[in-house]
Amino acid sequence: xxxxxxxxxxxxxxxxxxxxxxxxxxxxxxxxxxxxxxxxxxxxxxxxxxxxxxxxxxxxxxxxxxxxxxxxxxxxxxxxxxxxxxxxxxxxxxxxxxxxxxxxxxxxxxxxxxxxxxxxxxxxxxxxxxxxxxxxxxxxxxxxxxxxxxxxxxxxxxxxxxxxxxxxxxxxxxxxxxxxxxxxxxxxxxxxxxxxxxxxxxxxxxxxxxxxxxxxxxxxxxxxxxxxxxxxxxxxxxxxxxxxxxxxxxxxxxxxxxxxxxxxxxxxxxxxxxxxxxxxxxxxxxxxxxxxxxxxxxxxxxxxxxxxxxxxxxxxxxxxxxxxxxxxxxxxxxxxxxxxxxxxxxxxxxxxxxxxxxxxxxxxxxxxxxxxxxxxxxxxxxxxxxxxxxxxxxxxxxxxxxxxxxxxxxxxxxxxxxxxxxxxxxxxxxxxxxxxxxxxxxxxx
Amino acid sequence: xxxxxxxxxxxxxxxxxxxxxxxxxxxxxxxxxxxxxxxxxxxxxxxxxxxxxxxxxxxxxxxxxxxxxxxxxxxxxxxxxxxxxxxxxxxxxxxxxxxxxxxxxxxxxxxxxxxxxxxxxxxxxxxxxxxxxxxxxxxxxxxxxxxxxxxxxxxxxxxxxxxxxxxxxxxxxxxxxxxxxxxxxxxxxxxxxxxxxxxxxxxxxxxxxxxxxxxxxxxxxxxxxxxxxxxxxxxxxxxxxxxxxxxxxxxxxxxxxxxxxxxxxxxxxxxxxxxxxxxxxxxxxxxxxxxxxxxxxxxxxxxxxxxxxxxxxxxxxxxxxxxxxxxxx
Numbered sequence: 001x002x003x004x005x006x007x008x009x010x011x012x013x014x015x016x017x018x019x020x021x022x023x024x025x026x027x028x029x030x031x032x033x034x035x036x037x038x039x040x041x042x043x044x045x046x047x048x049x050x051x052x053x054x055x056x057x058x059x060x061x062x063x064x065x066x067x068x069x070x071x072x073x074x075x076x077x078x079x080x081x082x083x084x085x086x087x088x089x090x091x092x093x094x095x096x097x098x099x100x101x102x103x104x105x106x107x108x109x110x111x112x113x114x115x116x117x118x119x120x121x122x123x124x125x126x127x128x129x130x131x132x133x134x135x136x137x138x139x140x141x142x143x144x145x146x147x148x149x150x151x152x153x154x155x156x157x158x159x160x161x162x163x164x165x166x167x168x169x170x171x172x173x174x175x176x177x178x179x180x181x182x183x184x185x186x187x188x189x190x191x192x193x194x195x196x197x198x199x200x201x202x203x204x205x206x207x208x209x210x211x212x213x214x215x216x217x218x219x220x221x222x223x224x225x226x227x228x229x230x231x232x233x234x235x236x237x238x239x240x241x242x243x244x245x246x247x248x249x250x251x252x253x254x255x256x257x258x259x260x261x262x263x264x265x266x267x268x269x270x271x272x273x274x275x276x277x278x279x280x281x282x283x284x285x286x287x288x289x290x291x292x293x294x295x296x297x298x299x300x301x302x303x304x305x306x307x308x309x310x311x312x313x314x315x316x317x318x319x320x321x322x323x324x325x326x327x328x329x330x331x332x333x334x335x336x337x338x339x340x341x342x343x344x345x346x347x348x349x350x351x352x353x354x355x356x357x358x359x360x361x362x363x364x365x366x367x368x369x370x371x372x373x374x375x376x377x378x379x380x381x382x383x384x385x386x387x388x389x390x391x392x393x394x395x396x397x398x399x400x401x402x403x404x405x406x407x408x409x410x411x412x413x414x415x416x417x418x419x420x421x422x423x424x425x426x427x428x429x430x431x432x433x434x435x436x437x438x439x440x441x442x443x444x445x
Numbered sequence: 446x447x448x449x450x451x452x453x454x455x456x457x458x459x460x461x462x463x464x465x466x467x468x469x470x471x472x473x474x475x476x477x478x479x480x481x482x483x484x485x486x487x488x489x490x491x492x493x494x495x496x497x498x499x500x501x502x503x504x505x506x507x508x509x510x511x512x513x514x515x516x517x518x519x520x521x522x523x524x525x526x527x528x529x530x531x532x533x534x535x536x537x538x539x540x541x542x543x544x545x546x547x548x549x550x551x552x553x554x555x556x557x558x559x560x561x562x563x564x565x566x567x568x569x570x571x572x573x574x575x576x577x578x579x580x581x582x583x584x585x586x587x588x589x590x591x592x593x594x595x596x597x598x599x600x601x602x603x604x605x606x607x608x609x610x611x612x613x614x615x616x617x618x619x620x621x622x623x624x625x626x627x628x629x630x631x632x633x634x635x636x637x638x639x640x641x642x643x644x645x646x647x648x649x650x651x652x653x654x655x656x657x658x659x660x661x662x663x664x665x666x667x668x669x670x671x672x673x674x675x676x677x678x679x680x681x682x683x684x685x686x687x688x689x690x691x692x693x694x695x696x697x698x699x700x701x702x703x704x705x706x707x708x709x710x711x712x713x714x715x716x717x718x719x720x721x722x723x724x725x726x727x728x729x730x731x732x733x734x735x736x737x738x739x740x741x742x743x744x745x746x747x748x749x750x751x752x753x754x755x756x757x758x759x760x761x762x763x764x765x766x767x768x769x770x771x772x773x774x
Contacts, residue, residue: 085676089676089774098728098732099677099732099735100728100730100732102674102677102732102733103672103673103674103677103730103731103732104730106674106675106676107672107674114672115447116446116451116670116671116672116729117672118448119448119451119452119729120729120730122448123729124730
């Protein structure tokens with residue numbers, strides 16, 4: 001403290017300095033309190049960003065923003081401010097001046113020549129000079145908080161670089177480094193059909209994804225694909241296996257197939273509900289009569305006890321008893337009736353195959369339709385006579401998509417033999433009657 | 446006056462105050478704060494209303510104080526038939542040695558430095574009001590003549606809080622003229638031993654004179670010279686305003702039970718008493734703590750309860766303490 005200052009100036013200076021020190025320490029205490037929490041939050045965000053494929057730069061940006069906010073807060077607390085009575089009162093309380101510093105500060109800001117005031121200011125100035133302000137406002141000791149903050153900050157920075165995940169570090173890295181998304185249209189004609197069939201087969205659970213990939217690997221067209229494309233096909237098959245739904249196929253193989261399947265599904269649904277065939281296809285037989293006929297045949301077949309494992313295939317065929325799109329001409333709008341191929345059935349003339357596995361309907365993209373129908377037509381077929389809650393629940397249960405779960409199970413009922421009353425004994429007088437009633441004499445006649 | 450002289454004044458005041466209270470404490474046991482507040486009131490030029498049950502030493506305190514201060518003391522026992530003239534004095538006819546008569550003023554017991562108005566609430570309001578002019582203006586008017594009372598002038602009134610039959614509660618205007626209202630509590634067991642030891646021995650305990658009237662007046666001047674910062678004065682003002690139910694500084698309890706709060710005279714009382722309290726600590730400044738220390742005796746008799754407060758027998762001390770504890774400094 002400058003000795004040349006008057007008592008009034010000294011009091012004002014000391015109050016201003018102490019106020020700055022007090023505020024900066026309070027701010028530092030707040031930062032030390034919140035820094036580990038914010039750092040932990042950033043580490044969590046970094047983890048989530050890594051899993052959720054957010055750009056890793058986001059965490060760095062948040063880290064910088066938090067550091068800037070803390071620095072700004074501390075700088076704001078340390079800036080020089082005009083001392084006020086409130087500050088003086090707080091410092092007076094902290095230093096245990098008993099109100100003298102606050103009173104002296106107020107008189108120091110006034111021009112007073114009163115001897116009492118001068119004495120008061122001089123006494124207060126001597127006290128503030130003798131005060132060890134480092135003990136009044138000791139430095140903030142938050143070693144654990146700083147260590148925790150540093151560790152968590154380091155973790156936040158390292159997670160985007162080290163932890164294996166899906167998110168690239170830079171936002172634009174995804175398009176720059178990853179392989180192009182597989183497009184079904186870009187595949188050769190032959191390979192496209194193979195892939196579609198494999199997906200349908202895997203979706204239906206007929207073969208495993210690994211077997212499907214192994215089958216595809218025998219194809220020269222598949223081997224000619226780039227490694228990224230091969231990997232994507234393998235992932236597609238894995239997803240199809242896990243999901244068990246051709247929605248995976250429809251979603252993964254691009255908009256074209258999905259839209260095409262949806263359009264065909266809609267047209268066939270219309271046919272199912274209207275009971276009429278496509279007027280643009282006069283060669284077709286009426287759908288309802290044919291369906292009824294085939295349904296009757298199927299029922300007979302089932303009653304004969306020979307259906308066995310063919311139920312699924314039969315159901316599938318009956319549900320896909322609709323028009324087919326000719327193969328090899330995807331752009332053509334000429335529909336054709338779908339009929340069971342002779343080799344598709346295990347029984348001659350039944351037209352409800354499935355026993356021999358692969359289902360092909362003529363030369364059309366049966367697998368594409370199968371995927372689309374599994375998505376759209378199955379439900380319509382099962383609710384031909386109108387939708388109901390019971391059938392919907394049953395269907396969901398059969399497809400393992402039911403949301404119903406058992407929340408509790410009744411405890412096992414125990415039987416306490418000791419609490420059972422013994423049957424009353426039969427009176428002696430009635431015993432012959434009882435015996436005669438229950439014991440039948442042998443009739444040897 | 447130099448700062449060194451100020452320091453000497455402070456030390457002088459502090460020593461004399463301590464001597465007075467110490468000497469009074471030789472005879473009065475267990476009432477140090479009562480003694481200190483009574484001396485504070487004397488040094489501030491105020492009057493004290495002592496409230497307590499009979500036998501706790503109220504009258505003895507006043508007697509002792511008069512002895513220690515070497516002041517002229519008089520006692521007025523207030524009774525229902527006491528007349529104002531019995532207090533202030535009256536004109537009586539005197540005969541001249543050479544013939545003829547004339548009226549001569551015979552001063553009443555009010556003409557003293559320390560007046561003990563014992564059981565003041567037993568006299569009629571008319572008689573009680575005879576004290577009003579004396580307490581406020583330090584003068585009495587008899588007929589057309591006004592007589593100045595000798596300084597220092599201190600009225601110490603006592604009243605009994607338990608025997609209310611046949612009493613006349615002091616009007617608000619008269620209550621406000623008392624600087625402090627002090628409650629003389631029943632002494633503790635340890636103090637009782639000390640009282641018995643001192644009062645049941647053959648010889649009375651004698652007290653010595655500490656200060657005279659001129660020294661008391663000098664102490665009054667010193668007390669008034671203590672500077673008080675505006676924020677502290679603001680706090681005293683807000684304490685006074687906070688006793689009013691419609692004040693923004695009033696706590697909920699005051700808003701609920703207070704009918705009328707303290708007058709500006711209460712703020713004067715608080716500031717003056719705070720200065721004396723600060724000098725007692727050896728300070729040349731007034732702090733918030735000084736204000737808080739004197740707020741209760743200065744405000745408790747100035748807070749008038751409303752009907753609800755009277756019905757629920759709310760103690761005004763509760764309201765004042767609530768105000769002191771809640772008002773931000």
